[in-house]
Amino acid sequence: MYVAVKGGEKAIDNAHRLMAEERRGDPGTPPLSLDQIAGQLGLAVDRVMTEGSVYDRELAALAVKQAQGDLIEAIFLVRAYRTTLPRFGASEPIDTAGMAIRRRISAAFKDLPGGQMLGPTYDYTHRLLDFGLADGAAPEPAAVGAAPVERDIPRVAEVLGHEGLIEREEPGDGAAPGDLTRQPLAYPAGRDLRLQNLARGDEGFLLALAYSGQRGYGNTHPFAGEIRMGEVAVELVPEELGFPVEIGEITVTECQMINQFKGSKTQPPQFTRGYGLSFGRAERKAMAMALVDRALRCAELGEEPVSPAQDQEFVLSHSDNVEASGFVQHLKLPHYVDFQSELELIRRLRAREAAGPPGGDGTGTREAAE
Amino acid sequence: MTSSDIAARRRWMGVLAKARPPEIDEAWSALGAPSGYVHLRRPETGLAMVRGRMGGDGAAFNVGEMTVTRCSVRLADGAVGHAYVAGRDASHAERAAVIDALLQDEERRASIEALVIAPLERAQAERRDMASRKAAATRVDFFTMIRGET
Numbered sequence: 001m002y003v004a005v006k007g008g009e010k011a012i013d014n015a016h017r018l019m020a021e022e023r024r025g026d027p028g029t030p031p032l033s034l035d036q037i038a039g040q041l042g043l044a045v046d047r048v049m050t051e052g053s054v055y056d057r058e059l060a061a062l063a064v065k066q067a068q069g070d071l072i073e074a075i076f077l078v079r080a081y082r083t084t085l086p087r088f089g090a091s092e093p094i095d096t097a098g099m100a101i102r103r104r105i106s107a108a109f110k111d112l113p114g115g116q117m118l119g120p121t122y123d124y125t126h127r128l129l130d131f132g133l134a135d136g137a138a139p140e141p142a143a144v145g146a147a148p149v150e151r152d153i154p155r156v157a158e159v160l161g162h163e164g165l166i167e168r169e170e171p172g173d174g175a176a177p178g179d180l181t182r183q184p185l186a187y188p189a190g191r192d193l194r195l196q197n198l199a200r201g202d203e204g205f206l207l208a209l210a211y212s213g214q215r216g217y218g219n220t221h222p223f224a225g226e227i228r229m230g231e232v233a234v235e236l237v238p239e240e241l242g243f244p245v246e247i248g249e250i251t252v253t254e255c256q257m258i259n260q261f262k263g264s265k266t267q268p269p270q271f272t273r274g275y276g277l278s279f280g281r282a283e284r285k286a287m288a289m290a291l292v293d294r295a296l297r298c299a300e301l302g303e304e305p306v307s308p309a310q311d312q313e314f315v316l317s318h319s320d321n322v323e324a325s326g327f328v329q330h331l332k333l334p335h336y337v338d339f340q341s342e343l344e345l346i347r348r349l350r351a352r353e354a355a356g357p358p359g360g361d362g363t364g365t366r367e368a369a370e
Numbered sequence: 371m372t373s374s375d376i377a378a379r380r381r382w383m384g385v386l387a388k389a390r391p392p393e394i395d396e397a398w399s400a401l402g403a404p405s406g407y408v409h410l411r412r413p414e415t416g417l418a419m420v421r422g423r424m425g426g427d428g429a430a431f432n433v434g435e436m437t438v439t440r441c442s443v444r445l446a447d448g449a450v451g452h453a454y455v456a457g458r459d460a461s462h463a464e465r466a467a468v469i470d471a472l473l474q475d476e477e478r479r480a481s482i483e484a485l486v487i488a489p490l491e492r493a494q495a496e497r498r499d500m501a502s503r504k505a506a507a508t509r510v511d512f513f514t515m516i517r518g519e520t
Contacts, residue, residue: 049434050434053434053435054417054434054435054436054437055420055434055435055436055437055456056436056437056457056458058457058458059437059458082417082435085415085416085417085437086414086416086417087416087417087418087419087435088416088417088418088438088440088454089418089419090418090419090420090421090432091418091419091420091421092421093421093422093423093430094420094421094422094423094433096422096423096426097426097427100498100501100502101502101505102501102502102504102505103505103508105510110512110514115509116509116510116511116512117505117506117508117509117510118508118509118510119505119508142504142507143504143507143508144500144503144504144507145503145504145505145506145507145509146503146506147503147506148498148499148502148503148505148506149502149505149506149509155426155427157425157426157427158427169423169424169425169426169427169428169429170428170429171427171428171429172423172424172428172429172430173429176430177421177429177430177431177432178432179419179432180432181432191424191429191431192424192429192430192431192432193431195422195424195431195433196431196432196433196434199432199433199434200434230505231498231501233384234418234420234436234456236418236438236454238440238452238454240442240452241452243376243380244380245379245380245383245384245387245454246380246383246384246387246388247387247418247438247454247455247456248387248388248436248438248455248456248457249388249456250420250436250456252422252433254426256425256426273425275424275425275426275428277422277433279433279434
């Protein structure tokens with residue numbers, strides 16, 4: 001247990017000044033601008049927006065700078081900042097079918113209506129360090145196609161869903177979804193709350209869980225049905241207007257995983273779906289989220305929950321890196337009183353052991369266990 | 371308001387919200403830096419919870435929030451304008467609200483449309499077209515090979 005301590009103000013103040021100096025680095029080099037971070041470290045910014053759970057490139061770039069590139073610290077800064085702002089309302093659900101597509105691929109369907117666009121990707125690179133970048137070489141300009149990508153390209157499940165071979169989503173009853181920033185999570189959590197939790201969850205944690213599922217901890221056989229990235233409009237209904245207005249566009253990455261499903265008593269054999277959605281170009285995160293979403297649907301699909309990725313209490317209560325980091329890192333704070341009492345307990349136990357068993361009736365052993 | 375009025379207002383409010391800050395500054399100058407309005411609500415930054423749908427087309431869920439700045443103004447002639455603009459730019463929201471108020475007057479509307487809204491919308495369409503054509507240049511056709519084929 002952490003007990004409040006006094007003192008150390010001067011040392012803490014000086015430690016923060018030292019940290020600020022270290023963060024600045026060599027004063028002979030130019031300081032980083034937020035535009036540089038947002039523009040050239042864009043995927044770091046995307047991760048901070050996704051897990052910080054606030055879409056604002058400039059804020060996320062500032063957080064990355066302030067945290068010296070420690071993304072979990074940056075996510076914490078964004079989460080703290082959001083608590084200072086009022087909530088104006090919730091958007092209309094974004095329409096990813098209307099996305100201005102910059103990347104769209106499918107590993108399951110070769111000839112997808114609308115086609116596949118690789119977009120900006122590290123896929124198919126050789127992962128060789130590019131020393132040209134170290135010298136600040138300008139890139140070759142991107143190729144420009146003769147015509148744009150078609151508008152309103154349907155999502156893969158809509159293309160193939162009508163045969164009934166892929167599960168359809170229920171449209172929902174229009175009720176407001178649960179919001180875990182407003183009320184604490186209770187178990188079992190509905191899919192709305194699970195998806196919200198996963199959307200802001202730690203990429204590394206979800207990646208490891210998704211990987212565990214692929215390796216056999218949970219019986220999944222997934223295909224990346226469709227991954228798409230691009231801009232979607234966000235619409236809000238201001239109370240003074242009563243109709244939706246577009247407040248801007250955001251970049252999102254969406255992943256539709258398709259899993260083999262042998263069927264149950266109530267459902268025929270078909271492909272089932274897992275869903276991932278992230279801010280920006282957090283593609284690995286969206287894929288991991290989709291796999292974990294599918295794993296957590298085990299109860300609904302009549303599957304025996306046997307592995308960690310299928311255990312919603314385990315997954316949802318450990319996915320948040322701000323909470324996890326706080327609880328792990330609080331061990332650094334002074335625990336002197338706590339430690340002192342445990343030290344005394346150990347001394348007492350050892351003294352009793354050295355004095356020998358009291359009368360051989362076993363009570364000494366029981367007391368120690370207590 | 372009729373449904374076509376609503377559609378027209380939704381369009382220009384969306385165009386104003388998506389404009390880049392230097393473009394809003396330009397539009398503001400083109401309109402002669404309007405004055406003589408009062409704030410019904412000073413520019414205020416807050417959050418909107420962005421919702422998505424399960425599987426893209428299912429029931430709604432909360433994805434995460436985004437910053438948004440809003441502002442409401444009233445002109446001397448009584449016209450009221452509102453703005454809800456993604457981000458934290460107070461000046462952008464205020465100017466968008468004033469332009470929304472100016473557009474309420476049907477006599478002024480055609481000239482503001484030609485001077486501000488149409489050029490902004492064109493610039494947005496051009497940016498979208500360029501991004502889309504760059505994506506189109508990465509269109510890929512994969513061919514499935516028979517095992518052993520090279």
